[in-house]
């Protein structure tokens with residue numbers, strides 16, 4: 254698949270299922286991530302691959318967070334939070350190393366990691382697999398990051414859900430309204 258076809262045909266999958274990416278496919282996906290533009294070549298990215306049972310690490314952390322932040326939430330809602338990891342067989346947590354000394358500012362580290370996520374998504378798409386990019390409050394929670402082996406100062410850029418497409422999404426139209434500013 255050429256790069257313009259990949260960009261123009263990519264869409265969030267509506268539903269994902271087994272199987273997730275193989276070890277070889279994961280290497281291609283992460284390899285595409287680390288080829289993203291990276292000011293200072295500091296490799297600010299960190300990847301936590303959660304496949305199968307390992308997704309429970311994230312589920313437990315998400316449930317603990319929601320119980321802590323919303324102690325009166327109905328049991329049903331708490332359980333729903335834990336089931337979110339089942340959206341895909343594999344979740345790649347993509348984080349930026351931030352809050353550490355260095356001449357590259359955090360915003361540029363986060364941008365490099367955002368570019369890495371897009372590279373990864375295009376690679377996933379070119380491999381014939383599907384993805385969803387999620388964040389939400391768990392991405393910004395120190396305890397969730399610690400449970401994943403990250404530092405509380407790291408910035409989670411994506412929970413990239415990856416799997417076989419059970420129901421495809423619809424690619425968006427190319428729309429420029431309001432985007433092009435004339436001097």
Ligand SMILES: Cc1cc2nc3c(=O)[nH]c(=O)nc-3n(C[C@H](O)[C@H](O)[C@H](O)COP(=O)(O)O)c2cc1C
Pocket residue numbers: 263264265266386387388389410422423424425
């Ligand atoms: C930084 C970032 C965070 C996102 N977080 C979420 C999220 O929490 N939930 C969600 O449904 N989509 C999230 N998305 C995915 C976009 O919403 C999604 O790509 C968008 O709906 C467009 O759909 P498409 O991917 O099919 O073009 C996020 C995207 C970005 C760039």
